[in-house]
Amino acid sequence: MTTINDIAKMANVSRTTVSRVLNNSGYASDEVRKRIMQIVEETGYIPSLSAKSLRTKKSGVIGVILPKISTETASRVVGGINEIVAKENFQILLTDTELDKEKEIEYIRLLQSRHVDGIILLATNINDQLISTIQDADLPFISLGQDLPGVTSIVYDDYHAAVDMTNMLMSKGHKKIGFIGVGEEDPSVGILRKNGYLDTMKKNNLLVNDLWIQRGDFSIDSGYECMKRIVRGGEGELPTAVFVVTDRMAIGAMEYLHEQGYQIPQDIAVAGIGASTMSRYVTPALTTIDYFNKEAGQKAAKLLLERLKQSKEKEKFIQTYRLIKRDSV
Amino acid sequence: MTTINDIAKMANVSRTTVSRVLNNSGYASDEVRKRIMQIVEETGYIPSLSAKSLRTKKSGVIGVILPKISTETASRVVGGINEIVAKENFQILLTDTELDKEKEIEYIRLLQSRHVDGIILLATNINDQLISTIQDADLPFISLGQDLPGVTSIVYDDYHAAVDMTNMLMSKGHKKIGFIGVGEEDPSVGILRKNGYLDTMKKNNLLVNDLWIQRGDFSIDSGYECMKRIVRGGEGELPTAVFVVTDRMAIGAMEYLHEQGYQIPQDIAVAGIGASTMSRYVTPALTTIDYFNKEAGQKAAKLLLERLKQSKEKEKFIQTYRLIKRDSV
DNA sequence: CTGAAAGCGCTTACAG
DNA sequence: CTGAAAGCGCTTACAG
Numbered sequence: 001m002t003t004i005n006d007i008a009k010m011a012n013v014s015r016t017t018v019s020r021v022l023n024n025s026g027y028a029s030d031e032v033r034k035r036i037m038q039i040v041e042e043t044g045y046i047p048s049l050s051a052k053s054l055r056t057k058k059s060g061v062i063g064v065i066l067p068k069i070s071t072e073t074a075s076r077v078v079g080g081i082n083e084i085v086a087k088e089n090f091q092i093l094l095t096d097t098e099l100d101k102e103k104e105i106e107y108i109r110l111l112q113s114r115h116v117d118g119i120i121l122l123a124t125n126i127n128d129q130l131i132s133t134i135q136d137a138d139l140p141f142i143s144l145g146q147d148l149p150g151v152t153s154i155v156y157d158d159y160h161a162a163v164d165m166t167n168m169l170m171s172k173g174h175k176k177i178g179f180i181g182v183g184e185e186d187p188s189v190g191i192l193r194k195n196g197y198l199d200t201m202k203k204n205n206l207l208v209n210d211l212w213i214q215r216g217d218f219s220i221d222s223g224y225e226c227m228k229r230i231v232r233g234g235e236g237e238l239p240t241a242v243f244v245v246t247d248r249m250a251i252g253a254m255e256y257l258h259e260q261g262y263q264i265p266q267d268i269a270v271a272g273i274g275a276s277t278m279s280r281y282v283t284p285a286l287t288t289i290d291y292f293n294k295e296a297g298q299k300a301a302k303l304l305l306e307r308l309k310q311s312k313e314k315e316k317f318i319q320t321y322r323l324i325k326r327d328s329v
Numbered sequence: 330m331t332t333i334n335d336i337a338k339m340a341n342v343s344r345t346t347v348s349r350v351l352n353n354s355g356y357a358s359d360e361v362r363k364r365i366m367q368i369v370e371e372t373g374y375i376p377s378l379s380a381k382s383l384r385t386k387k388s389g390v391i392g393v394i395l396p397k398i399s400t401e402t403a404s405r406v407v408g409g410i411n412e413i414v415a416k417e418n419f420q421i422l423l424t425d426t427e428l429d430k431e432k433e434i435e436y437i438r439l440l441q442s443r444h445v446d447g448i449i450l451l452a453t454n455i456n457d458q459l460i461s462t463i464q465d466a467d468l469p470f471i472s473l474g475q476d477l478p479g480v481t482s483i484v485y486d487d488y489h490a491a492v493d494m495t496n497m498l499m500s501k502g503h504k505k506i507g508f509i510g511v512g513e514e515d516p517s518v519g520i521l522r523k524n525g526y527l528d529t530m531k532k533n534n535l536l537v538n539d540l541w542i543q544r545g546d547f548s549i550d551s552g553y554e555c556m557k558r559i560v561r562g563g564e565g566e567l568p569t570a571v572f573v574v575t576d577r578m579a580i581g582a583m584e585y586l587h588e589q590g591y592q593i594p595q596d597i598a599v600a601g602i603g604a605s606t607m608s609r610y611v612t613p614a615l616t617t618i619d620y621f622n623k624e625a626g627q628k629a630a631k632l633l634l635e636r637l638k639q640s641k642e643k644e645k646f647i648q649t650y651r652l653i654k655r656d657s658v
Numbered sequence: 659c660t661g662a663a664a665g666c667g668c669t670t671a672c673a674g
Numbered sequence: 675c676t677g678a679a680a681g682c683g684c685t686t687a688c689a690g
Contacts, residue, residue, distance in 0.1 A: 001667095003666090003667055003668085004667065004668065005667075005668095013676075013677085014676065014678075015667090015669095015677090016670085016677055017676060017677075019669060019670085020669095020676090025670090026676095027675050027676085028675070028676080029676090032675085032676085046438055046441055046442045047442055047667080048442065048444065048667050048668065049444070050379050050388065050443070050444050050667080050668090051383050051666070051667035051669090051682090052669075053379045053668090053682095054379045054383055054667080054668070054683065055668050055669050055681080055682050056668085056669070056670095056682085057682080059379065061422070061443075068408075069404055069407050069408045069411055070401075070404040070405050070407070070408035071404070072404075074404070075398055075400070075403070075404040076399050078399070078423070079397075079398045079399035079425070082398055082425050086425065091423070091439070092422070092423045092424075093390070093420055093423070094411070094420070094423045095421075096408070096411050096415065110420070113375045113376055113377065113378045114378045114379070114390075114420070115377065115378070115379050136373060220606075251610050254610075277549075277607060278606060278607045281549075281580050281583075281607055281610075282610050282612070283611070332683055332684085333684065333685095334683075334684095342660075342661085343662075345660070345661055345685080346660060346661075348686085349660090349685095352685085354686090355686095356659050356660085357659070357660080361659085361660085376684075377682085377683050377684065379682090379683080379684090380666090380683035380684035380685090381683080381684055382666095382684090383666050383668085383682090383683080384666050384683080384685050384686085385666085385685070385686095659690105660690085661688105661689090661690085662689090662690105663686100663687100664685105664686090665684100665685090665686095666683105666684085668681100668682085669680105669681090669682090670679105670680090670681095671679100671680095672677105672679090672680105673676105673678090673679105674677090674678105
């Protein structure tokens with residue numbers, strides 16, 4: 001492999017000068033500059049970023065920790081992150097926890113050992129060990145999706161999104177509204193969205209039937225099963241609408257209703273959250289909420305880049321959203 | 330930051346010994362080992378992988394070059410890659426060309442400068458400069474999706490998949506079969522799939538109507554537009570089936586047909602390729618072909634890891650596929 | 659079983 | 675405008 005020393009020798013200068021020319025730092029005569037650039041060209045010399053990173057303590061790499069790579073939300077967010085960081089010649093070091101909390105912590109340390117300049121975590125839960133690992137890491141850090149105490153966070157407006165959707169369902173005349181949620185380990189999805197629903201029901205003096213509230217695990221199948229439990233458990237009395245906290249589960253729910261011969265939305269209306277591509281093309285098209293995941297990724301990246309230049313206090317940003325009315329309600 | 334020197338000092342040994350203990354290479358007395366491990370624990374010492382990489386010439390990082398991050402195919406493949414490499418404690422450095430050929434080349438060089446141990450390229454085109462850049466890089470390299478000359482490649486069986494799908498359409502009684510494809514810059518999708526269709530039509534003495542052959546650009550919208558051109562251009566005589574080379578375009582095509590009041594499959598049958606999640610949940614469910622993208626990613630990763638241990642001649646692997654009959658045909 | 663020394667490929671004060 | 679030297683944090687022959 002050719003190194004900076006080889007280039008220096010070939011150009012009859014010191015490697016100091018070569019470094020200066022390559023990085024455009026400090027002076028160098030035009031003549032020397034040209035000579036060096038030509039040799040670089042000829043040899044196809046590629047500087048070692050490991051060496052540079054060791055020396056400068058900067059790697060030009062951003063660590064991204066994902067709960068699950070092959071998910072539409074994740075890939076949109078990563079797309080957004082990449083758009084921003086690529087412009088500044090940063091790369092992304094990708095890491096997938098497969099929803100394992102241990103790995104979240106392990107990866108933070110790993111990314112640190114790889115000298116990433118900063119980390120963006122798509123957070124799915126909150127726990128003390130996570131928080132303290134982040135504090136110890138002492139790196140520019142952004143949490144996306146959960147409001148982590150002491151950590152700069154970008155969150156979706158889960159509570160108000162759920163309120164709006166529930167209100168929307170009511171505005172269509174629904175009074176008997178069911179709910180398919182997820183576990184509370186994920187506060188944003190599991191608690192905030194549920195509270196938005198519950199509070200709105202209460203405010204409007206609507207009865208919440210416990211049989212109509214089910215808990216899934218984000219998968220399409222679990223949405224299917226939850227809806228089955230609602231229909232079977234209802235004993236004749238069914239909700240006229242069901243609010244599902246993710247599109248995937250909503251689509252599972254719709255599948256079950258289709259199978260059983262229920263008309264959507266005439267018999268039972270269904271609404272989701274996420275604005276997945278799928279949501280638009282299922283029949284009927286799913287009423288849902290767009291969280292602008294890509295924009296959230298961009299925002300996270302911008303924030304991180306900013307913090308690379310100057311560190312700041314913890315901040316909290318709440319993303320906007322948009323309710324998309326379609327045919328399923 | 331605490332370094333190996335700090336640990337050595339605190340443990341009253343040389344950094345040589347610390348290194349040996351940490352890497353489990355060579356001897357060290359139990360007593361010393363324990364002492365060192367305890368100090369590592371206490372200090373939260375994290376070794377610098379940049380330094381290690383500079384010294385050992387190995388980074389433990391695999392470079393992945395994607396045409397577009399936020400695509401279902403890409404995220405499945407990356408998921409597969411990650412599953413395999415994570416087990417061996419490798420990380421993924423992710424790179425997105427946004428379908429720009431220049432960037433493909435740029436990123437190969439960049440990944441090289443970052444001392445990745447190998448590269449997996451999700452290839453969408455073939456050109457000489459790309460090939461020669463890969464040769465020059467002199468790194469373990471896997472091409473996924475296109476058969477790059479001189480490069481170990483994993484390809485989908487595009488030709489036979491298209492043949493099978495066309496035959497399947499015929500077996501349902503269709504004789505007038507249209508085709509929505511893509512440009513030839515992408516040989517796998519643009520040429521092989523088209524040839525599979527054309528050859529099969531010819532073999533069965535079926536007329537291919539040029540008006541029924543359209544070219545899109547992978548987007549849902551382009552599928553919509555292509556179908557519009559087929560329907561409008563047909564002048565009364567329409568195909569009874571249309572084979573679309575990707576699910577997304579197929580779904581766009583279906584959307585247009587729905588809008589115009591055509592029944593699928595009674596009036597016009599539609600088939601795609603890709604087995605996207607969406608394909609299963611649209612109405613009617615789309616007949617398509619599963620390429621097992623995740624498995625392809627796994628295979629690519631395994632192959633690369635193998636080559637990291639011992640370099641081998643170029644090889645070519647053809648992945649298997651599966652036709653999924655659903656309701657759209 | 660342990661350590662001193664060299665070296666990986668860079669950058670950056672410092673001196674001229 | 676240019677260079678010699680030190681040093682980033684590791685590993686690895688080599689010697690004992």
